[in-house]
Amino acid sequence: MNRTRALTPPAPLAPARLARQLLLVSRPALWINTVGVGVVGLWLAGSLWSWEARWLVLLLWLTFPYNLLIYGLNDCSDRAEDAVSERKGGWQGARLEAEHLRPLLWAIPFVNAPFVLYFVLAFPSAALLTLTLAMLLFTLYSLPPVRFKSRPLLDSLSNVAYALPVLVPAQLLGQPWPLWPLLALMAWSVGKHAFDAVQDLTADRSAGVRTVATTLGVVATARWSLGWFVLAGALLLPVSELSACSVWLMSGALSLRLLRDPREATARRLYPLSLLSPWLLGAVAGVQLVYQLARAVAS
Incomplete structure (x- = not known):
């Protein structure tokens, strides 16, 4: 049977x-x-x-x-x-x-x-x-x-x-x-992937899968992601200083927080904020867009 x-x-x-x-x-x-x-x-x-x-x-x-x-x-x-x-x-x-x-x-x-x-x-x-x-x-x-x-x-x-x-x-x-925004988005995407991979470190190791997080460990992965977030902000400077600073303050801060408490559990707690980061960065860009439109109408 x-x-x-x-x-x-x-x-x-x-x-x-x-x-x-x-x-x-x-x-x-x-x-x-x-x-x-x-x-x-x-x-x-x-x-x-x-x-x-x-x-x-x-x-x-x-x-x-x-x-x-x-x-x-x-x-x-x-x-x-x-x-x-x-x-x-x-x-x-x-x-x-x-x-x-x-x-x-x-x-x-x-x-x-x-x-x-x-x-x-x-x-x-x-x-x-x-x-x-x-x-x-x-x-x-x-x-x-x-x-x-x-x-x-x-x-x-x-x-x-x-x-x-x-x-x-x-x-x-x-x-x-749009070369600078393209390069900035690329750098930010690399950093975010690495940051988010930390929360799956145990599951990936249990399944025998080698990732950036399982290979580098939490501390080095946090540094890797921080470096890409810093680069992303720097690449945005020629386009928008406000957007560059928002990347450093939001995404960069997440990596720094993980470095202060380098554990998989920390990455899991921070993941909702990582999930919100594109919305927050988009809101900053939206404010700039509204400002530019208002200036165009006023002139």
Whole structure:
């Protein structure tokens, strides 16, 4: 009887349960990391208030579809780590069972294919190359045989992919690249990945996965992330001193706090603040935008 039960395939998920599972996998709390980059790109290109179909489709893709690609592949590859991680199975990420894998691997291309087709038809080759590179880096981060996640330092450095969509609006309009914001976003993404990886140190070690945090340890990882946050702020100085200072005060302070109390438990307590940091940094940028608009209207 046990043998027969073991050979019985898992029952398909009900549509409502599948939809909830896919939404959970996409981690809505982290959509700001992708949508925010797109909004910054529109702002830098001077098209934030231009309601073109291209902008709307891009921003819509940067919500559920793109994040389902990023985290869906990641969760498929991280089942061993997630099984022993206390924070998975809720808003911080799904804990996948065998019955979830096939529907998820079908849903990822199904949800993303219409957007990719639109990009092929409506976007210039430079923008297509940028988006393709971003998707490729996230795919290689999760999937073997490359799997950057299990390659210390490369796991952190490959997260520059988060910054790439900031280029797309400028590429669509044939404008110069926003080089300093691009480099700053890249540096900030590398630092944030390393900082957030500390909270999974025990789970990753238990699963035999080598990451920047398991290799360097808490103290060196905190220093690594702090260095990238300092660099990100410095790269923003030519664009906005206020934004540069906000990166140092918010993200840099998190790394310093972890250095003062270098424990995995500290990283877990600080994670909600790390999660809020893109919102806070975006609010600072929003204040500057409103100020610039007010000055433009006054003049």
